[in-house]
Amino acid sequence: MSNNKKAQIGETMTWVVATLVIITILAVSIFISTAFLNKYKRPSSSYSQAADILGSESFYSYLLTNNQEGNSIYEQLKTEDNLNDFNGNLGVSIFKNFYGKEYNDVWLGIIFSRTLLPAKSNAFFDNHPSSIKGGDIYGRVSDYVLDNVILNEDKTINLYLGDKN
């Protein structure tokens, strides 16, 4: 009789402990899902942004801006090998000023298609971000938007906005 009672107590204790374990696991799961996972949800920012419309608008207006002689920046860049004081400083005051807080990498410059190092560094925007940070064979470094305007068959003017904050 006594042995039978001891066995019953042992079996009951097993079930009580099992129940407590199950309830503890559930309580921990609920706590984690409500306290840590149930936060303010935002869509993933890892998607590739196709374009920056405001950056593009600024870029096209920039290229159409004339210097004091009446030559547009587009025409200047067609005949010159790099940014000059006028278009370089204007580029800095537009693109670094407007988009420097939104993007860590802001670069404006000329890309030559038939050279080993296609992106030409300049005094206003330094080196192309891909030459500093690496990147794939197309010079892409993380999330970026790119605007290109062909100047002639050898070169394009390139606005690179990358690594968005």
Place this chain on the structure above:
Amino acid sequence: MRKKGAEKILAVYWFAILLIVAGAIAYMVSSFYGNPYDIRDIEAGILTDKIASCVGDGGYLREDFFTPDFNENFLEKCGLTLQTEDTYGWKNNQYYLKLSVRNFNSFDDPFLEISEGTSSLGDFCGLEGATNPYCLKRSFYVIDKQQNQYQIDTLVIVRKTEKNVQ
């Protein structure tokens, strides 16, 4: 007889455990997926892009930009609508947008401002907290055909808190 009674108790016990586990899983799933995604920044970005595309015309400022007709009918001219769905007691008061035009590289006050929507939403810009309206300020450069250079600052505010943050 006693064994049959114990089996019944055990069946009730298992049923109770099953209910507790199922209830807990349902609670966890609903607490995770029940909260909405906050897409107000994307919505504000799209509105800003629409404004910039409307104001610019092939690199130049659109020719009727400074006309009273354009300023007074800005939404219509740009194909925008600030109406919202009729839920949560919203009465088409969930958006505000403002364009400020100034001469480029000048620190003068804007010489032209165009605004539409609920201006009181602007009071919340700069305040911390996800339950405040979302404010997006951006700028772009534009010239007109006479080579006058302008800086246009856009401010777009989206409230819609009930639908995006809970």
